[in-house]
Amino acid sequence: KYFNNGDLEFYDAVNFMKGGLIYADYISTVSKTYAKEIQYEYFGEHLDGLLRSRQDTLFGIVNGIDYDVYNPSKDKNLYEGYDVTTLDRKADNKVLLQKDLGLPISRRMPMVAMVTRLVAAKGLDLVVRMMDEILQHEDIQFVLLGTGDKAYEDWFKGLAWRFPTKVSANIYFSNQLAQRIYAASDIFLMPSNYEPCGIGQLIALRYGSVPVVRETGGLKDTIIPYDKYTKQGNGFRFADYNAHEMMYALKRALSAYENYEEWKQIVENAMNSDYSWKESAREYKALYEKLTGSEA
Structure with a gap:
């Protein structure tokens, strides 16, 4: 029937x-x-x-994260706890991660990170297309953690071989290392082809790692482009699924990083963003009350 x-x-x-x-x-x-x-x-x-x-x-209704679990001031996986008022300790996490990963130690060297499944949906074709050029022309460190398609795994291993002082490619998964990367990194790259909601950018915001994302799904809903005139916004976005657009968005973030006061403002905006379950739960409750006809 x-x-x-x-x-x-x-x-x-x-x-x-x-x-x-x-x-x-x-x-x-x-x-x-x-x-x-x-x-x-x-x-x-x-x-x-x-x-x-x-x-x-x-x-x-956008997903949330548990702010008790993802709490940089209490996260036992971190080298050192911190919050929005003690950002120097975030830099301490960077130095200790650099030491553990064998990267040159520098508190002011911008660290770009990805914690991701190595699959095409995560925008890795854009990274493959542009990361060599970015690393040749930008004084940055790039840290990757994840597993997935062998072709991507091999490519990132090759990237680390070509740029041993700039790249750490960790082709496995460790929750402890993931949390340490969120805490240590300055910029969190999520150039997804599609992303219904995304959790990585929400964790990154909580830990003060400024997201650079493509405008798709929940990435567009949760990452507000920083405006240096209003001092509002918690990250950087690009619209089209295009490698050069990703590169220019990343360069905008790196340019902002050079201005200490401006970058501090962006990090504070990121860490003060509220993507706990509180607001999402309120929206779900309202929807269920509408469903049952029990609206207040």
Whole structure:
């Protein structure tokens, strides 16, 4: 019955997701931008037409992180705890990570980091295209942690071989090292091709590592471009999935880093951003109350 009436039929096969979308009272996903993106063919996985027809009952509520777990002042994985009022201790974390990873020790050397799965969706093609050029022309350190497709693993190993004093490629996963990288790094790179919400940028904000992200999904919703005139914003963004745009966004961040007071303002804005579950829980509660007809 439900196949023949079209509710489950999907290109001569059965799609229970389609059925769920049709019969749900409300539909929610993990960011407002992603809720819009999935109404278009590129992101919609052939369900974009159905999602467009349900747009009045489609909601995007961004994920949060546990601020008790992700707390740089209490995180036992870090070399040294810190908060927004003790940013010198963040630099201490950088020095100790540089020592452990065998990189030249410098408190003022900008450290760019990625903690990621090594898969195409994370925008690694852009990194592969531009990172050699960036490292040749910029005085930076680049630290990577993650595993994934062998081609990317091998490429990052090669990058570390070509730039042994600038690159640390850690092709494994360690929660302790991940937390230390968030704490030590100055800039957190997330050039994702798509990212429904993203957790990495939220952790980075909490630890004062300024995100450089592509404008997609939750990255667009949570990272506000810094404006040096209003002193508002918590990171840097680029719009198109383009390697040169990524490079220019990263260079904007590096340029801001050269101005100590300006960079301190951006880091403070990042750490004062609130992406705990508090606001997201309030939105979910309101949605469920609307669903049950129990709104206040």
